[in-house]
Amino acid sequence: MPVEIDIDHVARLARLDLTDEEKARLRTQLGLILEHAAKVGEAAAADVPPTAYAIPRSNVLRPDEPVPSLALEGALSNAPDREDDRFKVPRITEVE
Amino acid sequence: MRALCDLTAGELAGRLRAGETTSADITESCLARIRAVEDRVRAFLTLTPGTAKEQAARADERIQADSAAAVTGIPIAVKDVLATRGVRTTCGSKILETYVPPYDCTPWSKLSSAGAVLLGKTNCDEFAMGSSNENSAYGPVHNPWDLERVPGGSSGGSAAAVAAGEAVWALGTDTGGSVRQPASLCGVVGLKPTYGLISRYGLIAFASSLDTVGTFTRSVRDAAVLLSVLAGRDRMDATSLDRPPLDYTADLDGEVRGLRVGVVEGTFGEGVEPDVRAILRTAVDRLGGLGAQIGEVSLPNTDYALSAYYLIAPSEASSNLARYDGVRYGLRVEGGDSVEMMARTRGAGFGPEVKRRIMLGTYALSAGYYEAYYGQAQKVRTLIIRDYERAFESFDVLVSPTSPTTAFRIGERIDDPLAMYLSDVFTIPANLSGMPAISIPGGLDAAGLPVGVQITAPVLGEAQLLRVADALEREIAFDAAPHIVGA
Numbered sequence: 001m002p003v004e005i006d007i008d009h010v011a012r013l014a015r016l017d018l019t020d021e022e023k024a025r026l027r028t029q030l031g032l033i034l035e036h037a038a039k040v041g042e043a044a045a046a047d048v049p050p051t052a053y054a055i056p057r058s059n060v061l062r063p064d065e066p067v068p069s070l071a072l073e074g075a076l077s078n079a080p081d082r083e084d085d086r087f088k089v090p091r092i093t094e095v096e
Numbered sequence: 097m098r099a100l101c102d103l104t105a106g107e108l109a110g111r112l113r114a115g116e117t118t119s120a121d122i123t124e125s126c127l128a129r130i131r132a133v134e135d136r137v138r139a140f141l142t143l144t145p146g147t148a149k150e151q152a153a154r155a156d157e158r159i160q161a162d163s164a165a166a167v168t169g170i171p172i173a174v175k176d177v178l179a180t181r182g183v184r185t186t187c188g189s190k191i192l193e194t195y196v197p198p199y200d201c202t203p204w205s206k207l208s209s210a211g212a213v214l215l216g217k218t219n220c221d222e223f224a225m226g227s228s229n230e231n232s233a234y235g236p237v238h239n240p241w242d243l244e245r246v247p248g249g250s251s252g253g254s255a256a257a258v259a260a261g262e263a264v265w266a267l268g269t270d271t272g273g274s275v276r277q278p279a280s281l282c283g284v285v286g287l288k289p290t291y292g293l294i295s296r297y298g299l300i301a302f303a304s305s306l307d308t309v310g311t312f313t314r315s316v317r318d319a320a321v322l323l324s325v326l327a328g329r330d331r332m333d334a335t336s337l338d339r340p341p342l343d344y345t346a347d348l349d350g351e352v353r354g355l356r357v358g359v360v361e362g363t364f365g366e367g368v369e370p371d372v373r374a375i376l377r378t379a380v381d382r383l384g385g386l387g388a389q390i391g392e393v394s395l396p397n398t399d400y401a402l403s404a405y406y407l408i409a410p411s412e413a414s415s416n417l418a419r420y421d422g423v424r425y426g427l428r429v430e431g432g433d434s435v436e437m438m439a440r441t442r443g444a445g446f447g448p449e450v451k452r453r454i455m456l457g458t459y460a461l462s463a464g465y466y467e468a469y470y471g472q473a474q475k476v477r478t479l480i481i482r483d484y485e486r487a488f489e490s491f492d493v494l495v496s497p498t499s500p501t502t503a504f505r506i507g508e509r510i511d512d513p514l515a516m517y518l519s520d521v522f523t524i525p526a527n528l529s530g531m532p533a534i535s536i537p538g539g540l541d542a543a544g545l546p547v548g549v550q551i552t553a554p555v556l557g558e559a560q561l562l563r564v565a566d567a568l569e570r571e572i573a574f575d576a577a578p579h580i581v582g583a
Contacts, residue, residue, distance in 0.1 A: 005459060014414060014458040015421070015435065016451060017443025026455055029513055033456060034469070036514060037407050041468060043400040044475030051477040053305050053335065054530030055292055055555060060334040074198030080428035087423050092434050 002031030003038065100125035101261040102581060105170045105318045108264060112159050112169055119155040119169030122264070123148050123213050126171045129261045130215070133580050137238050139247075139257040141176050142184050143216040151213040158211050166321045168211030173263035175254050176217040177224050178309070179298040180204055183214070187300050188222040188232040188250075191420050191427045191445030201298020202330050203267055203309050210325055215263050218253030222447045223417065224274055224302045226250045227519045230510050231449040238506070239282060240578040241545055245503040248278030251312070255282040258312045261581050265322060266312040271302050272405055273498075273523025275310030276535040280498035280548025283537045283576065285565075287311045287319040290556050291530035292337040294323075295330030303412035304335075306405075306527040316536060316566040320344035323558065339556070347559045348566040352386050355564065358393030358491030360522070367521070368500045371541035376497055379538050379549045382571040383495070383564070393487045393494060397479040398525065404480065405524045406517055407460050407473035413450075414457030420445065452513060481529045488554045493564050496522045498535035498548035522550060532558050534565045537574040546576075 007023045007030075018026065072085055081088040100108065100122045111117045127145050134140060148171065155169035174180060177187045179197035186192045200208065208214070221231035229237045229252030237252040239245040240260040247256040251268030255278035258266050268275040270288035279286025287310050294309040301307060311322045324345065329338045359380055364373045384390045422428035422441035429444045431437035446454070460469035487494060499519055509516045526533040532555070535548035549568065553561035 007455075010455055010459045010462065013462060014454050015418075015438045015442055016446070016454060017439045018451070019443075022448075022451065026452060029452060030456055030459065032514055033406060033517075034459070037403045037460075037469065037473075039400055039403045040407065040472040040476045043397060044472055044479060048475040048478050050471060050474030051481060052474060053291075054477075054481060054528065055290070055335075055337065057292075057335060062331050070198060075424075077198055078195055078425035080422055080426070089423055089434050090431060090437050 001035060003034035005030055099129065099261065101129045101264065102577065103264070104315045105167070105264050105313065105321060106315060108170055109166055112164065119152040119159065119213060120149070122169065123152040123171050126215055126261070126263055133240070133260050134262065136243055136580065137240055137256050137260050137262065138235060139218055139237055139253040139260065139262055140173070140216045141186055141188070141219050141234055141253070144183055144214055148213050148215050155211045155213060165210040165325070167207055167325055169213060170264050171213040171215045172207065173215050173218045173254055173257045173266040174204055175220050175251050175266070175268045177220060177269055177300045178204060178267060179300065180214065180217065183217060185217060185300070187224070188220045188234060189445065189447065189450070190233045193427065195425055199298060202295035202332060203326050204298070206325055218251070218257055218266060220253055221250035222450050223300070223413070224250040224269055224271055225413070225449050225453055227273070227277060227516050228509065229253065230506065231447060233447050236506055239503045240580045241283060242503065245505055245545070246281065248281035248499070248503065250274040252278045254312045255279050255284055255286065258282070258284045258314065259578060265314070265318055268310050268312055269299055270308045270310040270527065271306045272409060272527050273520045275312065276498050276523050276533060276548065276550060277520065279312055279535040281503040281546065283546030283574070285313045285316055285319050285537070286535045287323065288526060288533050289323060289327065289558060290337070290532045292335050293339065293556070293558070294326045295328070295333040295336045297330055297332035301416040303409040304416060305412060306409060308527070316534070316562055316569050317345055317348055319534065320348060320562050344558060344562055347563045349563070350567045350570055352383060352388045352564055352567045355388045355493070356491045357383050357388045357390050358487055358494045359390060360494050360496035361392060361394045362398070363496050368497055369502065369541070372497050372500065372502065372547050375538040375541070375547040376495070376549060379568060379572065380495060383568060386567055386571065391491065393491055395483040395487060395525070397476065397483050400476045401480050401525050401528060402517065402521055404473040404476035405520070405528060406456070407469050408477065410453040410457035411460045411470050412457070414454045414461065417450070417454055477528050480525055484525065484529050484531060492560060494552040496550050498522060498550040502541050502543070502545035502547055526552055530555050532561050534561055536565050536569050538572060539574065540576055
């Protein structure tokens with residue numbers, strides 16, 4: 001059975017504007033892909049530990065020494081909009 | 097006589113050392129080939145002939161001064177998901193159409209310091225998501241062996257450039273097969289090393305636990321040469337492995353006697369095209385003829401690998417691609433407030449496959465579904481790793497097709513994402529488990545299209561992997577070239 005998805009909800013979570021046509025197509029396609037993907041539920045028992053990285057590493061630290069980092073102009077060179085040394089964005093207040 | 101641009105990097109390095117040619121000549125040979133075929137192949141998104149000539153001139157000075165490395169003066173193409181300072185890097189996406197990185201990725205930085213020559217940035221599926229290159233926002237790459245067919249993906253431009261003689265070798269990235277599958281479909285060698293062996297710094301992220309920088313070359317030896325330069329710990333990538341520098345060409349002696357080779361179950365199965373099966377059969381027989389012990393290996397959880405991959409990769413992608421928010425770089429489409437601006441920017445800037453994966457990943461990570469999808473997929477990942485650990489108790493390397501089919505026609509699978517995803521069935525396990533794997537040309541099918549043979553080794557088993565691949569390459573002696581090269 002294809003999986004039923006609330007496309008509007010997922011698109012809102014993903015901050016992704018979709019046309020009605022895109023939503024209709026995605027609803028069908030994701031339903032089929034998820035039906036296939038749900039097979040993972042058959043395979044793994046509860047006592048199998050999850051793997052996030054195949055070759056796990058932990059506490060990877062470097063000496064705490066100051067080194068040069070990206071210069072300000074480099075960091076701002078691709079900004080769609082800027083004011084002085086800052087990225088400029090529209091107002092933050094969410095309108096629901 | 098073959099043009100300079102059709103030789104291996106090893107042959108060219110020999111000629112450079114002997115003073116028989118110059119980097120300027122080799123670079124001009126590649127640029128001439130690009131002028132001759134690029135309007136049909138469309139392997140590149142950005143060409144850098146001006147800087148290439150400057151780099152070639154500097155390389156020639158180094159060679160004169162006897163301070164050349166193995167890669168000095170050899171022209172290379174770099175996939176457009178790898179950041180190159182001052183050279184536009186689009187990831188095949190409209191959202192980064194004008195992005196010019198202020199820094200170099202570590203792989204190119206290493207090659208650049210060693211005197212390599214950058215020809216340009218190669219076309220790819222948008223953000224490396226795809227198996228056909230049809231997901232590039234800038235149009236598909238055409239397979240040099242048959243221009244109506246796909247080159248594979250996502251590193252299709254890099255594979256096609258090497259196959260067509262537009263570059264001597266190329267860098268790509270492999271998250272689910274994106275180096276090996278296009279190498280297979282374009283008749284070149286594609287190496288995906290162990291996860292973390294090559295730094296990912298400056299590789300624009302798709303799925304961070306799977307992304308691997310890989311190489312396209314005309315010989316296994318060339319792949320070993322590139323890997324020797326690229327491998328190594330990088331303090332800019334916390335997942336890079338701390339390994340001493342190694343000369344990966346050292347063990348290429350052709351000796352595989354007594355080596356245990358496991359043929360992956362399904363290699364000769366229904367889902368694999370008959371010509372692909374036949375070429376795999378011959379390759380396995382050749383290894384047997386060289387004295388390797390051949391057996392069959394069963395990997396019981398393989399059927400679930402594809403499902404796990406198509407949850408894990410989109411989940412990580414949905415998180416990684418959250419950075420395209422119209423604030424710091426890339427496209428911005430204005431909106432009433434920041435949230436509206438972000439949603440509009442992303443709606444306008446991403447193509448259909450990227451949207452599909454962002455939605456898939458967002459759903460799989462969302463409250464109420466996380467355990468059933470993402471959590472379960474991570475457990476399956478453990479099972480896949482265990483399968484391979486068990487297999488490598490009995491075998492030194494595993495052999496399978498790289499792709500179940502040869503190159504398919506442009507447009508043939510674009511409306512059926514699930515069928516497209518199935519073409520990754522043999523390549524995905526190496527990404528889930530971190531193992532190194534390589535695709536080498538095994539021969540041509542009845543239609544004259546290349547078929548790749550995949551060899552897989554345990555984590556950090558590159559020396560063994562390359563030794564077997566090199567031995568098999570000598571036996572197969574694949575020397576066909578696409579018609580377009582002679583035309």
